[in-house]
Amino acid sequence: MMTIPDTRPYARALDRLKAVGLRPTRQRLALAKLLFDGADRHVSAEQLHAEAVAAEMRVSLATVYNTLHQFTAVGLLREVVVESGRAYFDTNTTNHHHFYHAEDGKLVDIDHSRLSVAALPEPPAGTAIDRVDVIIRVRGHQS
């Protein structure tokens, strides 16, 4: 089955923004396009900003931060914490987990169906489970 290429380059990004009720500003459209047109991805603010600059989209780093947080707040992105000192955002907002390769800062999704966390213990008194994150830290093999 083939996909017909979209002739209006920002159409998809526009739809996404409309769907969540965020004003489709030039900057938000540009970032949404980078993030959502294509396969799922994991980005840091600096990375995304660099890409936007490389693609001649004029966006400030402050706006990239704001936008990533707004997108996260409305459920378009999910924040992944793997390293203190750098925030990653994941375009895959379904229930899933991650491999993390610290040496090169790369994340790889693990579908929820491929890993099961059995028998969750009772949370501390007065609290309820919000979400379960599994991070499998990996390293380059040595044989």
Added chain:
Amino acid sequence: MMTIPDTRPYARALDRLKAVGLRPTRQRLALAKLLFDGADRHVSAEQLHAEAVAAEMRVSLATVYNTLHQFTAVGLLREVVVESGRAYFDTNTTNHHHFYHAEDGKLVDIDHSRLSVAALPEPPAGTAIDRVDVIIRVRGHQS
């Protein structure tokens, strides 16, 4: 069964340092005492520094950072990443997991035996699993 109180307040800390081959300086002894004399705990550098200052132990924040990393390097501590922007260190170095309560920054251990991660998927080509971290994020109930 009762424990006889230790009359030499730094004896345990001293033994720990000797065991891993770190010079027992005044600062390291003080921090080891705060960390290891008592139940397992989770601390950030700022927290530990504040405690040391409160206990009249003269230690600079830079030394607290250095010491936490040295202790981690020799296996006396384990770093727990739950929040970008703040590093936590855990005195429990056994294989276990965590509840994390973001609102008050508190961690609670989950013994390895109380939670099982079944059927780990194959790591990406060229990598091997280093360690598996499960973080269960919790929030104060609303009924």
Added chain:
DNA sequence: GTGTTTGCAAAGTGTTTGCAATTTA
């Protein structure tokens, strides 16, 4: 027009580093 969003530069947070002075073995 009115309220929202942006970009800049400044401020903030947590952490690391260079190096002279101090301490340990």
Added chain:
DNA sequence: TAAATTGCAAACACTTTGCAAACAC
């Protein structure tokens, strides 16, 4: 005395904020 360790202050990396100008509706 030689080598390791400390503390300070400066530097750092990443992130957030205040506010005037620009933009969307």
